[in-house]
Amino acid sequence: MDDRVSMPDIHPKQVIFEHLAGIAQALGHANRLELLESLAQGRHSVEDLAHQSGMSFANTSRHLQILRRARLVNTERRGKHVLYSLAGNAEVVTLLSALGRTGERNIAEVNRVVDDYFNARDTMEAVSREELSGRLEQGGVLVLDVRSPDEFAQGHLPGARNIPFRELEKRLDELPVDAEIVAYCRGPYCIFAVEAVAALRARGFSALRLEDGFPEWKLAGLAVEASPAA
Template sequence: MGEFIEAEVYTQLARIGKALASPVRLRLLDLLEKGESDVEGLVTASGVGLKNTSAQLQQLRGANLVTTRREGNRVFYRLAGPEVSRLLGSLQSCAEIRLADLRLAIGNLLGNASELKPVTADELRAHIDDPRILIIDVRPSADYARGHVPGAISLPAAELRQKMDSIPRDVEVIAYCQGPYCVLSPDLVRLLRSHEIPARPLEGGITRWQREGGALQTEEGPSEERP
């Protein structure tokens, strides 16, 4: 009897592992870190077809990793809770340590990020009110409005490139984009440095900031920190 119950425990745990065992589903979960979205929005962001996206979302919903709400004929998906985000963070951190092929793929995507001396969430939190730091959110303005690091200014990538000469040289720029595999902030930090502007990226972007308990600010004011 005891062995049967133990087997059932592991069977239930395996439901989560099975749900995560898909590159498409992992990509959809990463996209939902930004906030809720309908299927069409996820199709556009992921480049995955509508039928496949819908099927993968149902798999995630079956494992209670995402939840939904309905607005008329539209169904919106979101992460089921902050613990899902933390699980993704733990999975990514473990995989980056254990899988050399993943480290190679990340290097091919982001370049040598360590040379940029990324700022950790804890470091930024400790110096967030320092007037010698300028925090720049390089994501689209709609993402900034949804929630950003307190005190950050919105300067989307294309706009930043146009306004390079107006950025002060007597501060250190901390630039961030969405998540740990977003190429925008590392590329823009390199560009800023080429113009002799001290700059570093925020390690893991706003996703890791939230995963580690960082609060977000919206146009209505600050939001609560994640537990």
């Protein structure tokens, strides 16, 4: 009798790595990363995501199906619409954050774009989550959410005021000129917060931006608010 332990035809580690490689392949497209960034804000229909990304409905749907097969997104039917959401919000946001940090550290072109656009456009240091959380408790700071109303309704920083970036120029009179403003958007590479801060400073406001965005704030376990209908 042979007492040797027989090894399976496929090693368990290989099975795991094969599935992880499938996730990596699903992440391997810029448009799919952008869709995940949008879904990190909350649920969205294919129509909403196509409008936000500038892709066609067919292209958006195709990318979402790839993400769904990799178990990165879930679907939910609401009437005539299919709503997409992240499958494991904390895990996917953490994965995207790690991908960004790795890119900034290891890829010279990524680091150059961050320096040439974000750092050069806004030479003042961004506000950290910890610092903003403390200032919110003390009061005296106005938090400006420049995302869409739908994203704002699904979740936002406590007491934040929602003025989408494209409406900011027309709604400046809604902001007190003597307030200290901290603007935030969808994440660390969302340009709307940078552009909003530049526009506000050009008109005499005291403005800074949050170091990243709403998903990272929520992931850190900090307080959030949402409308009852969200």
